[in-house]
Amino acid sequence: MSVADNVPINQIVYARSNGGRVLIPEAVLATISPYVQDSWDKTEAGGVIMGRYIKDCDDIVVDKITLPMPGDKSSRFSFFRNKKSHQKIVDREWEASFFTCTYLGGWHTHPEPVPSPSFDDKYDWKRKMKQDVFDSDYLFFMIVGTAEIRLWEGNKHTSSITALNRV
Numbered sequence: 001m002s003v004a005d006n007v008p009i010n011q012i013v014y015a016r017s018n019g020g021r022v023l024i025p026e027a028v029l030a031t032i033s034p035y036v037q038d039s040w041d042k043t044e045a046g047g048v049i050m051g052r053y054i055k056d057c058d059d060i061v062v063d064k065i066t067l068p069m070p071g072d073k074s075s076r077f078s079f080f081r082n083k084k085s086h087q088k089i090v091d092r093e094w095e096a097s098f099f100t101c102t103y104l105g106g107w108h109t110h111p112e113p114v115p116s117p118s119f120d121d122k123y124d125w126k127r128k129m130k131q132d133v134f135d136s137d138y139l140f141f142m143i144v145g146t147a148e149i150r151l152w153e154g155n156k157h158t159s160s161i162t163a164l165n166r167v
């Protein structure tokens with residue numbers, strides 16, 4: 001399914017390694033859609049992923065993402081988000097949701113149809129698993145390609161990174 005044509009698409013569901021699922025609703029996909037690198041002048045974009053852990057199961061719903069903002073550094077093949085400005089939104093959402101909408105990880109775009117993490121991406125993800133403050137044992141990393149959106153799950157304890165399949 002293409003995300004490149006700016007047409008709203010259905011939600012995407014990924015299977016987690018522990019039997020749970022990660023749901024990316026249509027509304028979130030719609031906010032990402034304009035940043036798909038489907039033309040030569042579009043630089044990489046990215047932000048933070050936030051959402052909810054569903055009670056009594058291992059399911060996760062992505063409710064919010066942050067979008068590129070001033071202070072981020074972006075080129076055709078790289079994106080560095082301004083930690084402070086994105087963190088401000090994470091803190092705000094955490095309070096506005098009565099402490100349910102939490103930091104889940106990050107997303108960024110790649111100018112390739114089926115995205116895979118670069119060496120720098122994997123280094124960055126492992127660093128975030130060590131340094132970022134989060135309650136759960138996992139962080140999630142999304143890369144938005146021009147034809148597919150892929151999601152990886154990072155385990156805080158083992159530092160392993162697993163690509164999740166869609167269900």
Ligand SMILES: [Zn+2]
Pocket residue numbers: 108109110117118121143
């Ligand atoms: Zn990347």
